[in-house]
Amino acid sequence: MTDELSDSTPQMLDDAALDLVFRAARTHSKWLDKPVPDALLRQAYEIARLGPTSGNCQPLRILFVRSPEAKEKFRPALSEGNRAKTMAAPATAIFAMDMAFYELMPRLFHDPTARSWFAGKPAAIEETAFRNSTLQAAYFILAARALGLDCGPMSGFDKEMVDAAFFAGTSWRANFICNIGYGDRVALHPRNPRLAFDEACLIK
């Protein structure tokens, strides 16, 4: 890892790199029979964790569901339409948020008052945990793609059931979930339309 831009750092990504991370990347539901080593999930996290969060609060926690036992615990919480593809995925990330994230802020942020912005303030905790764990999950999805993996993010599942099955007695709460593997491009449908710049953006 480097923390400095070197002379070899490009001014911008080339077309092939933009294709890999954004333009040719797609949400997948069918998975190739190609193993996903734990080391690659670790590598994706170690890239994604460098992305910005407010006050460096880093509320994202990830439970990677991989074993048959964990998949069976997960199965009843999945919506009908998300069940088969999730059971078949090499890994599923449960993107969670640690509602006690602020207890770590004295170590993570240079302002020693940071913990007091949240302690005893449930609305601030909820908003900050939700926004920042979601940002970090997006960084993870793009980091996984940057490493050649494919993702299938989903919000169709029962959060309370996931929390009860995996996070009982902890401060972790489910946010959304994401299948991870090498997608079968043959199974893809055409991409759904996107909003044009002038529909979604204003310059003032």
Add this chain to the structure above:
Amino acid sequence: MTDELSDSTPQMLDDAALDLVFRAARTHSKWLDKPVPDALLRQAYEIARLGPTSGNCQPLRILFVRSPEAKEKFRPALSEGNRAKTMAAPATAIFAMDMAFYELMPRLFHDPTARSWFAGKPAAIEETAFRNSTLQAAYFILAARALGLDCGPMSGFDKEMVDAAFFAGTSWRANFICNIGYGDRVALHPRNPRLAFDEACLIK
């Protein structure tokens, strides 16, 4: 733009590309005197919009604050610590969410019932707009970096004041804000620490 992986699409990003988007990229507060053309903001949006959202709902809306007049409207809503750097930034994105996003779903998603998942259901609207506009804002931040820009995301501002100043009478609501420009790396402090994989992740 290509929607297909070609033979030239890399298996993964090389080190220099990972540095540009994740590893050497930093949150910036000081800006070089180098112009940011509107066309580059448009290009960043057109890459970021390809990222996944649930039901392809795309609730993100962006107001780019650029003119002296818009900056003056924006100024009173900024927290003290975010004011000077924001006034000096070449552009500031107000990442907003369209609370009427579901009205477009019949056009954006292949399931004709999608609008009914949200119409008249304020809790579902709020959660989906917040989660998905945040995901899209993260895609935008990384897309801007991929084009060589630097970002400085912030949540220290008065959302009600921004909504009143810019979005009165519309269905847009502020989520968070982000300065955009070419950052001055000389002004950077050392990066704050990140949580290790074993602190934030579990494999089961």
